[in-house]
Amino acid sequence: MEQIAAPPRTYQSRGEMPERFRETLEQMMKSQAYRELAAARMFGHGLQYVEDGKWLKFMVWHIGEETEHYLAVARMYEKFTGESVEGWVHQRLQAKPVHFAGSWIELAMAQFLYDRGGFWQLQEYEDCAFPPYREVIGKIIAEERGHQGLGERIVVELCEGGHHEDVKQSLFERWLRLGLLSFGRPSTEGNQYAISVGLKKRDSGAVMQDFLNDIKPAMRAGGLKFPEAERLQMELPESLDWKL
Ligand SMILES: [Fe+2]
Numbered sequence: 001m002e003q004i005a006a007p008p009r010t011y012q013s014r015g016e017m018p019e020r021f022r023e024t025l026e027q028m029m030k031s032q033a034y035r036e037l038a039a040a041r042m043f044g045h046g047l048q049y050v051e052d053g054k055w056l057k058f059m060v061w062h063i064g065e066e067t068e069h070y071l072a073v074a075r076m077y078e079k080f081t082g083e084s085v086e087g088w089v090h091q092r093l094q095a096k097p098v099h100f101a102g103s104w105i106e107l108a109m110a111q112f113l114y115d116r117g118g119f120w121q122l123q124e125y126e127d128c129a130f131p132p133y134r135e136v137i138g139k140i141i142a143e144e145r146g147h148q149g150l151g152e153r154i155v156v157e158l159c160e161g162g163h164h165e166d167v168k169q170s171l172f173e174r175w176l177r178l179g180l181l182s183f184g185r186p187s188t189e190g191n192q193y194a195i196s197v198g199l200k201k202r203d204s205g206a207v208m209q210d211f212l213n214d215i216k217p218a219m220r221a222g223g224l225k226f227p228e229a230e231r232l233q234m235e236l237p238e239s240l241d242w243k244l
């Protein structure tokens with residue numbers, strides 16, 4: 001008879017968590033805080049490239065939402081640990097500065113791909129074994145859906161217009177890599193641990209595949225191609241389906 005595994009137990013408070021569980025959860029919160037603030041800064045920096053009034057309001061709204069996401073995660077972290085996450089985030093931003101876009105089309109690529117990476121990653125935490133995290137994540141996921149949808153629309157519009165033929169593919173590849181990096185290395189022991197205790201749903205490799213499938217229709221519409229996997233210079237599972 002087939003055995004159905006019991007769902008991992010949930011924890012409401014820090015004190016009852018095993019040490020590794022608590023450390024993994026704190027690491028998840030810190031990385032997310034970094035990513036949200038990095039996004040706010042990158043899109044804030046990109047405001048200078050917005051010439052069309054119809055997108056100006058959207059960009060300002062987007063920067064505001066990333067800022068809110070950062071603050072929501074920072075509040076959760078402080079409530080959970082009793083300490084501020086700010087010091088860690090700023091140190092990390094200095095050590096690993098976020099790449100800034102240099103043009104309107106690059107900003108749109110970042111919205112299309114970098115933001116989408118975060119969206120898919122957060123969905124893996126939706127049923128997190130620490131229920132207070134689920135609440136914070138749920139609201140953020142709903143908002144991220146709007147960001148990437150618009151990013152995609154702008155990229156397709158710009159690519160179809162035919163004015164960015166010389167740069168579109170290389171910018172796509174740069175931000176594809178940065179988007180894929182948000183999932184962390186696939187098939188690690190840490191991945192397995194987080195899955196086994198219910199902190200995340202699946203291995204990074206499976207999430208990468210969802211992300212790739214999700215961007216294919218817009219790539220076809222915009223005449224974009226996947227590069228050779230080696231060109232991305234990162235650890236990727238062999239099994240990824242790159243077929244457009
Ligand atoms: Fe966000």
Ligand SMILES: [Fe+2]
Pocket residue numbers: 039066115143144147
């Ligand atoms: Fe976002």
